[in-house]
Amino acid sequence: MSEDKQNSPGLDPEITSKLKEQAQALVEQVNAGDYARAMTLINDLSEVRDQSLYQEVGRLTRSLHEAIRNFQIQPQNPEQQEALSKMSDASDRLQYVVEMTGKAANRTMDLVEDAMPRANAMCEQARSLRDDWQRLRRREMAPSEFRELYGRIDRFFESLADDAEKMYTDLSEILLAQDFQDLTGQVIQKVTALVKEVEENLLSLVVMASHVDQLTGTVHELKEKESSIKGEGPQMRAAERSDVVSGQDDVDDLLSSLGF
Amino acid sequence: MKILIVDDFSTMRRIIKNLLRDLGFTNTDEADDGNTALPMLKTGKYDFLVTDWNMPGMSGFDLLKAVRADENLKDLPILMVTAEAKRDQIVAAAQAGVNGYVVKPFTAAVLKEKIEKIFERIQ
Numbered sequence: 001m002s003e004d005k006q007n008s009p010g011l012d013p014e015i016t017s018k019l020k021e022q023a024q025a026l027v028e029q030v031n032a033g034d035y036a037r038a039m040t041l042i043n044d045l046s047e048v049r050d051q052s053l054y055q056e057v058g059r060l061t062r063s064l065h066e067a068i069r070n071f072q073i074q075p076q077n078p079e080q081q082e083a084l085s086k087m088s089d090a091s092d093r094l095q096y097v098v099e100m101t102g103k104a105a106n107r108t109m110d111l112v113e114d115a116m117p118r119a120n121a122m123c124e125q126a127r128s129l130r131d132d133w134q135r136l137r138r139r140e141m142a143p144s145e146f147r148e149l150y151g152r153i154d155r156f157f158e159s160l161a162d163d164a165e166k167m168y169t170d171l172s173e174i175l176l177a178q179d180f181q182d183l184t185g186q187v188i189q190k191v192t193a194l195v196k197e198v199e200e201n202l203l204s205l206v207v208m209a210s211h212v213d214q215l216t217g218t219v220h221e222l223k224e225k226e227s228s229i230k231g232e233g234p235q236m237r238a239a240e241r242s243d244v245v246s247g248q249d250d251v252d253d254l255l256s257s258l259g260f
Numbered sequence: 261m262k263i264l265i266v267d268d269f270s271t272m273r274r275i276i277k278n279l280l281r282d283l284g285f286t287n288t289d290e291a292d293d294g295n296t297a298l299p300m301l302k303t304g305k306y307d308f309l310v311t312d313w314n315m316p317g318m319s320g321f322d323l324l325k326a327v328r329a330d331e332n333l334k335d336l337p338i339l340m341v342t343a344e345a346k347r348d349q350i351v352a353a354a355q356a357g358v359n360g361y362v363v364k365p366f367t368a369a370v371l372k373e374k375i376e377k378i379f380e381r382i383q
Contacts, residue, residue, distance in 0.1 A: 105271040113278070229321065229352050231314025234343040234364070245345045248370050251361050254347060258354050 015052045022048065060205065090191045097184040104180040111177070115170045118163050125156055263288045266297040266311040266320065267341075272364075276310055276341065279368050283375065294318025298326055301333055308378075313342035313349070321353065328357045337378050341366065 022045050029038040132149050135141050141149070213220070238244045245251050263285055267273045273290045280288055289306070291297035293315040301309065309327065311320040318326075320340060327333045339360040340353055350361055359381070360374040 102269075102271055106274070109271070109274055109278070229349060231319050231321070231342075231344055232346065233314050235345045238345055243347055245347060245350065245363065248363055248366065251345075251350055251363050254350055255354055255361060258351065260354060 012052060012055065015048060015055075018048050019045070060209075066201075090194050093187045093191055097187050100180040100184050104177045107177040108174050111170045111174050115167055118167065122160065122163050125159075129153060129156055261285055261287060261308065262306050263308045263310060264291060264297060264300060264306045265289070266291045266293065266309065266315070266323065268292050268312065268315040272312065272341075276371070279371050280310075280375075282368065283372055294320065294323035294326065297323055301327060301336065302330070304332060306336065308375075309336055309338045310341055311338065313340060313344040313353075321349075321356065324353065324356050324358055337382060339374055339378060341371070 022041055026038055026041045026045070029035075029041060129149075129152065132141070132145075132152075136146060136149065235241070235244045238246045245254060263280060265273050265276050265280075265288055267276070267290075270290075270292075273292075277288050277290070280286075285308075289300065291300055294311075295318040297309075297311070298318070300306070309323075311323055313320040320342060324338055324340070327336055327338065337359045338357070339362065340358050341362045341364065343364040344350075345363050353361055359378045362370055362374050
């Protein structure tokens with residue numbers, strides 16, 4: 001679009017100079033009373049318009065083609081390269097992110113749910129042993145009770161070693177379950193790059209479309225969008241926005257201001 | 261005390277289920293959107309509803325309104341646990357009769373506090 005820069009929004013300078021030239025000629029012919037010649041000029045003028053329209057459409061088509069070509073995936077597989085676009089791939093990729101994060105969350109929760117009762121049991125056993133141990137130190141324990149305690153301590157150490165080891169394994173598996181971040185991060189970065197590319201292409205399409213509008217003299221009436229109370233999902237940069245709460249404290253303040 | 265957890269993401273349902281269990285609420289069921297939840301609620305088996313807002317099918321906000329409009333369910337306590345953080349939305353939920361509103365990401369302590377507050381007010 002570099003050729004547009006020097007001229008007021010939109011038109012090809014070649015075309016604008018042609019338009020000026022012909023308009024002037026038209027005025028001259030009309031003033032001179034040569035209407036037949038004037039009609040021919042009007043025809044020429046509309047031809048210029050059509051021509052520039054074709055040019056824009058041509059550019060649009062090339063851009064579209066380029067955009068579509070840019071969306072190809074898997075360069076190592078030429079057949080698929082023809083058939084698949086990056087767009088459908090992007091939704092597959094994002095689906096993959098959903099699956100990966102879901103899998104990681106479930107794996108982590110499996111391990112946590114598995115480890116929690118064990119941690120609980122360890123805690124309870126340790127507490128009960130501590131209480132009995134203190135009774136022993138205060139010499140409040142009968143010999144038979146002591147023998148029982150002796151056995152329990154023995155078993156506790158045994159299971160403590162096993163349980164702590166299992167706990168360690170669980171924790172390191174939880175750690176490993178976070179490896180999705182690397183993979184999903186890469187995928188999301190790729191998709192983000194694609195979205196950016198699409199945005200740029202769309203932007204040039206919009207610019208081109210506005211050229212076409214300008215050439216054809218079309219004016220669009222834009223309807224105002226009605227706002228509705230719809231779910232939007234997580235808000236980004238909540239702290240910078242006044243229409244969005246930045247956390248639970250904000251929600252609580254808002255609700256209490258409503259009498260909650 | 262039977263609680264229905266409504267969220268389209270199974271992991272979030274699982275997290276809430278676990279947190280509720282830690283709070284002593286072991287009797288929970290799950291639904292993945294308002295359309296699945298509403299018939300379950302209409303059986304009259306539930307004493308408490310925890311719902312997300314943004315779900316395919318029927319949203320949590322529509323579910324909230326449907327529950328309040330139902331003669332048999334209108335007094336059911338509802339806690340919204342959602343990523344929706346616009347002031348308008350929170351005000352709308354409050355006006356529609358929500359009993360508590362928790363924004364994601366949340367902590368176990370916040371969830372506990374809101375649930376306890378709701379029960380306090382009911383009793």
